[in-house]
Amino acid sequence: MNGKTLIGVVSILIGGLLALKFLHINIGAIFSFLLPFILIGCGFVGLRNGRKTFGTIFLVIGAVMLLGKLGGLFTLILSIALIGAGVYMVTNKSRSHY
Numbered sequence: 001m002n003g004k005t006l007i008g009v010v011s012i013l014i015g016g017l018l019a020l021k022f023l024h025i026n027i028g029a030i031f032s033f034l035l036p037f038i039l040i041g042c043g044f045v046g047l048r049n050g051r052k053t054f055g056t057i058f059l060v061i062g063a064v065m066l067l068g069k070l071g072g073l074f075t076l077i078l079s080i081a082l083i084g085a086g087v088y089m090v091t092n093k094s095r096s097h098y
Contacts, residue, residue, distance in 0.1 A: 032069075033069060035062075036062045036066035036069060037062070038062070039059070039061055040066070041062075042055075042058045043056065043062060044059065046059075
C-alpha cells in the first residue's frame, strides 16, 4: 500500500466516524455487540487451521461475552416460560383435589 492509498483510507475512516457522530450513531455500542461475534469467528478459523489453543481461547472468550450481552434476553424468555407454566397450572382441569 503506497502513501496516497493509506492517506485515502485514513481520510475515509475519519470522515465516516465523524458522519456517524453527526447522525448520533454510537459506534462503541455497535462494536461492543459485534466483538463477541468477531472473537467467535476467529476462534472457529483458529480451530479449523489447527491452532487449537488460540481457537479455543477466542471461542470461549467470545461466548462468555455474548452470554453477558444476551443476559436480558434469557431473562425475558425465562419469565415468559414461568408465566406460561403458571397459567397452565391454574387452567388445567385434570388436577386432583386434596
